[in-house]
Amino acid sequence: MDVEQEEMQFLGTYGIFRETAKLIFTWRRIFSQITLALILPLSFLFLAHMEISDLFLRKIMFDEFVLDQTQTSTASFDKLSDIVSSEKVYYFLFQIAYLVIFIVLSLLSTSAVVYTVASIYTGRDVTYKPVMSVVPKVWKRLLLTFLCVFISFIGYSIASVLAISFLFFLIILIFGSVGAGVIILLYIIQIIYLAGAFYLTAIWQLSNVVSVLEDSYGFKAMSKSYSLVKGKLGISIVIILILSFPLGTVRFVFGNLVVRTESLGVLTKGILGIFCFLLFFICFLLKLVTETVLYFVCKSYHHENIDKSALSDHLEVYLLGEYMPLRPRDVQLEKFQL
Incomplete structure (x- = not known):
């Protein structure tokens, strides 16, 4: 990276994206190889899932419609019911x-990109074969972190639904009806819920990087990420929103214009499909690199100096055999003075 660690704390959203772009273009060979090996299959899987799911649902809906028109207690009804x-x-x-394969490919891509960016940061030579040999040794830690984040999201959602339901019931009990003011209040609560979801997503972003570069994974990595994101929460959420927009665009365009729309021609659908495919894998790579850059920015903001030689030794351990995570006191928590 061109920016010294002491100066990285001052990077804003534009500066983080600028560093991300420099990394990708300067090291485009290795990032292109990672993309071809992991992110392209992930992109194809993502789009193919929408197409195949739509075919499944159409077939099920059609057969259910035919089933409704079939007389019950007949051989045809029983046969069609079994088919449905x-x-x-x-x-x-x-x-x-799909979910299992998508998660595995996502974690493999994350481990490859985080290791690559960290290697670049330490000045190590980065080549495709060593990077891919490291990936299987890291993704299990990322999987445990993902499961912990997933459990947190589920718990947060359940708690939010229960709180909203209780509040709604209390309003009905007190006022006897639901007025316009109550509906507005419920919308405000939903906005608060989304803000909390974005906060959890910001923590998830950094916890993936922490799981690779520190002696932390699972809830411990989330706790470390929670500490790091303080002071940079606004930037983290802005980055999430910026990167979520093109990915959301891909889902909307491909799902509604390519998969479900019959009025568009084959050529137009093909062009839109290619556009969605390119946009998805470019944004997904950008997302993974940006998360790693954000990690170093947060470390700098909290004055946690990462000694490059010690981090390089930590990365070297991945290549030597059994994984031996770097202890925080070796490299991660050395304070620097401005």
């Missing part, structure tokens, strides 16, 4: 398989 039940089981299994 089987289709729903296959659809459920397909969703599970």
Whole structure:
């Protein structure tokens, strides 16, 4: 990176994206190789899932419609009912398989990119083969962190739903009806819920990087990420919003214009499909590199100096065999004075 660590704390949203772009273009060879090996299959899987899911649902809906028109207690009804039940089981299994493969590819991509950016930061030579040999040794830590984040999201959502339901019930009990003011209040609560979800997402961003570069994973990595994101929460959320917009655009355009719209021609759908594919893998790579740069910015902001030689030794351990995480006191918590 061109910016010294002491100066990284002053980087804002533009500065972080500028450093991300410099990293990708300067080291475009290794990032292109990672993209071809991991992110392109992930992008194809993401888009193919929407297409196949839509085909599944259409078939199920059609068969259910025919089933409703079929006389009950007949051989045809029983046969069609079995077919619909089987289709729903296959659809459920397909969703599970997609989710598992998508998560695995995402974690593999994350481990490869984080290791690459950290290696660049320490001045190490970065080549494709060593990077890919490291990936299997790191993704299990990322998986544990992901599961902990997932549990946190589920717990947060359940608690929010219970709180909103209790508040709604209390209002009905006191006022006897729901007025315009109550509806506005509920919308405000939903906005607060989304703010909390973005906060958890900001913590998740850094916890992935922490899981690779520090002796922390799972809830411990989330706790460390919680400490790091303080003071940079606004920038973290802005980055999430900026990167979420193109990914949301891909989901909307591909799902509504390519998959479900019949009025567009094959050529137009093909062009839109290619556009969505390119936009997705570019933004996904940008997201992973940006998260790692943000980690170093947060470390600098909290005056936690990362000794490059010690971090390089830590990264070297991945290549030597068994994973031996770097202890925080070795490298992560050395304070520097401005």
